[in-house]
Amino acid sequence: MTEKQEKILDKALELFAEQGFASTSTSKVAKAAGVSEGLIFRHFTNKEGLLDAILKMGEERAKELFSDIVLEPDPKELLKKYIELPQKVRNDKAALEFWKLQFKIKWELEIYGEHKMAELEESLIRAFDLLRYNEPEQEANLLLTLMDGLATRGILQETYDMDSATTFLKHKYKI
Template identity: 40%
Template sequence: MTDKKQRILDSALKLFAQEGYSAVSTNRIAQDASVSEGLIFKHFDNKEGLLLALKEKAELRIHEIYAYLSEKKNPIHVIESFIDIPFTIDPSEYDFWRLQFMLKWDNRYYMPDKMDNIKNLLTESFHELNYEFPREEAEALDHMIESISIGILRDGMDRHKKQRNFLKKKYKISIASI
């Protein structure tokens, strides 16, 4: 990965995440990255290639998260770590995740849930803890975390911090006060 190729990806990610894929021209990406427009096509064939390159990274990251969760032995720890996910994203990665969430609305690039593995892990965990409806419990928690993630990506982490401890309390994970 050359320096300029990386800069193209950085600029594309930033602009796509801020304004949407269709609203950003290859010209603007080139300018933002201080690179000739032609270079984009040398490296990524076409505009869509740029987007696909960004999506590949996302799949890797999701798999990393899954791997991290699945090595936990205690089901309580799986649930706790899952709740922690949106609160441990580094703000420098917000653009990256924002783009992934935006793409979920685009049928062309929406992949029917890569997160399913993680949901299964949660279901198992709730099952081990003898919850009555582990599948539904997992979906409910997943929904909350998805929605909290969206909130954080849209207006920062501060407004959502309270939810973290509240949820942990709800799932009887021992920690400090709310």
């Protein structure tokens, strides 16, 4: 991807999140990115193509975030890394801003993208199975839901005590 394409996607993500997808025209994106509208059409076809590219970018970044977790062979260490992930993202200002914007778009357009969590879910199920939990699928589902809520809370509420929540979850899972 070229530098201009990245700038277009960054500005489109920012504008879609701030002004809403429906209210943001490709001409606004072009102006914010300092490119011609024609360049947007050449690279992304239309506004929906921009959105698809932004969502794909989110999926790729999610894979990067989860890669260290899903490859972890030790089940307790896998759970620890996953539980610590929202705090790690929150401490990285650029990553936090990116995910904040991604969340806003997904809420507006009612897109969840659960498929991007499939590999992580399988890894969590395997970890809970290795740790001999009675219902590893349910434990994995519960932890995914808790962490989704924790990530959302951490993004929306700067004063939320994520350290306390993280410590509680580590204690709960004995890691």
